[in-house]
Amino acid sequence: MAAPDSGDRPNEAGIIETQALTRSFGDLTALDAVSLQVRPGEIFGLIGPNGAGKSTLIKMLTTLLPPTSGTARVAGFDVVRQPAKVRAHIGYVPQLLSADGALTAYENLLVSARLYLVPPAQRAVRIEAALKLMDLEDAAQRLVSGFSGGMIRRLEIAQSMIHEPAVLFMDEPTVGLDPVARRAVWDHVRQLRANLGTTILITTHLMDEADELCDRIGVLHAGRLEEVGAPQELKARIGPEATLDDVFAHVTGTEITTAGSYRDVRQTRASARAHS
Template sequence: MTELNTAIDQAASPGIPAGNAGLVIQTSELSKSFDGRVVVDRVDLQIHSREIFGLIGPNGAGKSTLIKMLTTLLPPSAGNARVAGYDLAREPRAVRSHIGYVPQLLSADGALTGYENLLLSARLYLIPRAQRSQRIREALERTELTDAAGRLAQHYSGGMLRRLEIAQSTMHRPALLIMDEPTVGLDPVARNTVWAHVRNLRDRYGTTILLTTHVMEEADALCDRVGILHHGRLEHVGTPAELKAGIGPDATLDDVFARIAGGDEQTGGNMHDVLQTRRSAAEHG
């Protein structure tokens, strides 16, 4: 598949060094092995400023491992990467200070109110005390949670929890937001609300977004470009329209996914994968 040919707005996202403003993620032969087994295999990936990039692939393709490397949670076995303008291996603290991360599993504390969750995040991100109240107020307004700020998070709906987690992860105005399965377990209304907030982060605040998803409709509707990871390799990158055109005139992204991974016995995942997905869905539902 061809790379995206349409020009992308390359205005700098917040906090990216000027010399690297065009690319927020740039990897070269980034690899990860466990006990001699290659999980991520020489991935070359470029994600532009203000882009919403979707990473899709079957269970076991290496998506989570790649995300963990890009968020500094796992060291690469080989290759190199720059994230938000900083070297992943040599400047991990700088990388962490310029990214936000929303994991698939629940990260908000149900025993705290929405406001208290945001206050905790503001402290963890070392936001100056004088700025915290304003940042929290803006985050609540941005995610439409102002009226629920005083309620315990355990009483939030799945969609509200996901919006709270997005608010938490963007308190420090990161250049890059990484989201792992952002709408897992959500009903269509809540899912569309999360989509709207993701687009708003990009359009209003210039945030670059990398997300993983198993929902092809989500990748098609939300992403500027999509990368398909299979057996640890980044096999194809393109706009949803380009990827579909490579299959046929009436193809969907489901057809693209099936063409690449349909013969893979691991596509459905193992029992651990199923249990994790169902647990996550229950926590968000």
């Protein structure tokens, strides 16, 4: 897929950068002075209890929610002053179901290609490439309402990547999936990074997902970024036999709380979203 024009190439010194990023809702501070740098090409995970600010941070970085104060740049562009530039360089896979069950996989991807302004002459090639990358070639003409949870998630990732963005945001990417489907999604996320050099930021409640998939992890608690480091580094700070569950409990003082048909996926994600 074509790269952005030379004038729109992302500044990759820190492909995601925030400085004292804050978001308040009245007297509630949902995100409190978060400063973060995500390196180009890494898979960065955000963990934390419900209400820690993970989804709020994602919304600000994807220009869906303006910050109360502080700054953020994604792919070299300011999320407040250059929101259109940011959106042109990112993909977003939300918790809530984004694939249309009344359409086929191919039709869903065609809609995404149009929304992302992929030139008409390139759409068929990009759709075929996305289907192949996500192992959905044989399901291209099937209605999504008959897909399993794992297939739906792979389609949604394909939709978000149809324009080859520099950064992909994934909010609880495997919520509601069984262990086999979860690992399939992990494999495809790794493929995106290997094949396209995509920088990926995910939020997750699953410590095995964060441990296995992420190069570095940030621990959010009560709106503040308390720890950042590679999984092994964070575990070593607690003790030689520590797990990420131990890191989570140590930093937040709480225990972790956390596939099915199209309808099951929709209900599960809606429930997860309501409590994030």
